[in-house]
């Protein structure tokens with residue numbers, strides 16, 4: 001007696017079909033799983049045995065062999081519980097159905113209930129792409145799976161439900177697919193609005209440019225000047241995600257196990273704010289069953305590193321590669337994995353350990369040595385990858401108290417969306433999405449300067465000893481500033497403004 005049912009393995013962010021073959025033969029009762037299973041899959045034996053018994057079915061007293069094929073893909077996690085249980089029930093003829101176009105996935109608890117399982121969205125997408133017809137998943141994962149579109153999803157509470165359903169005794173109701181268009185019309189409120197932040201026009205302008213062109217920003221200023229506040233408000237001026245972007249980001253959260261029943265789809269650009277004591281794996285990704293780290297959870301959104309120099313140097317250096325390539329590659333024994341990691345980096349730091357260097361009122365208590373050591377923590381190559389450098393000074397009392405009306409996040413966001421629209425048109429036939437991602441030929445094509453501007457940048461490069469990378473970053477920022485001004489050409493004033501954001505940190 002042999003059965004074969006289908007399930008899926010999630011590798012990185014993508015799923016692949018897995019065949020679960022179950023053979024029942026006579027002999028001493030035993031239960032073996034083969035086909036490169038990890039420990040969690042091995043433990044499935046105990047869960048499956050109890051779940052079947054507690055679901056009103058019989059666990060066969062036979063020699064049970066389960067083979068997970070293809071054997072060269074490592075099977076990780078508890079999601080094979082359900083297909084193994086169904087395979088045993090089918091092989092022992094306790095249920096009867098045609099398994100050829102059906103996918104089962106989900107973790108069982110001992111009483112036979114299905115638990116919320118990680119990585120369901122990639123499995124749902126695979127179900128659709130590989131032309132399977134039905135997908136059985138834990139009920140808690142239903143909304144997440146429904147994003148994949150037109151597939152027959154059966155959200156299931158327990159193994160008992162599936163047994164009844166397959167025997168035709170009581171059907172599980174098919175899930176109504178979500179209409180993505182409706183979901184995207186919702187307005188989502190933000191924590192801090194730009195109009196709550198007094199003064200700091202220079203910083204707000206830089207953040208507007210960053211949002212419009214996808215540029216990285218570093219903020220430096222004394223404690224309490226509003227750096228963290230500005231970073232929080234940044235989320236509210238970012239352009240809306242497209243539905244494709246939302247699916248891409250939701251996939252990452254699905255694999256990381258961070259979707260909840262109340263929040264099954266990530267629709268706002270994510271803002272991740274890891275603490276500087278977070279481990280390398282938490283930030284970069286990895287682990288025994290490789291999970292995306294903070295830099296991937298920030299994909300299409302913002303990675304905010306507050307107290308930037310406090311992060312261990314080892315972590316900061318690993319950031320260099322994803323900042324350049326927009327992906328992170330994690331090496332592991334069973335081959336390497338890549339996760340996407342395209343984010344806007346926003347950093348905040350004090351100018352020195354005590355925070356009051358150059359402050360007009362308070363005196364700084366740090367020694368030259370301490371200041372040098374503090375700034376040296378962030379290497380040149382990393383600084384080079386940050387496009388906009390701004391100072392956030394402490395506000396005078398009058399500014400804080402003034403109640404002149406300020407531009408709201410909604411108004412700023414409109415400008416940002418318009419500049420993004422220009423970029424979408426510009427890069428219609430290219431993989432590039434924003435000015436910050438322009439390749440060298442694209443920079444050449446879209447960032448031409450007139451004679452006056454050329455002279456200006458020549459002087460800047462020579463006097464400030466700018467690197468080639470910095471030179472190109474300045475051109476990209478100038479392009480974004482011109483886009484915000486709705487100007488086809490980069491004009492000298494645009495370039496001059498772009499140069500301002502480089503001055504402070506280049507010595």
Ligand SMILES: Nc1ncnc2c1ncn2[C@@H]1O[C@H](COP(=O)(O)OP(=O)(O)O)[C@@H](O)[C@H]1O
Pocket residue numbers: 196197198199200221222223224225226227228229230395400
């Ligand atoms: N420009 C500002 N406008 C209004 N409130 C501000 C401003 N700057 C700072 N604050 C107030 O000061 C608090 C501390 O600011 P915060 O952003 O945490 O400073 P930092 O991160 O620079 O140390 C904020 O929660 C806010 O109440």
Ligand SMILES: [Mg+2]
Pocket residue numbers: 224227228306348
């Ligand atoms: Mg702060």
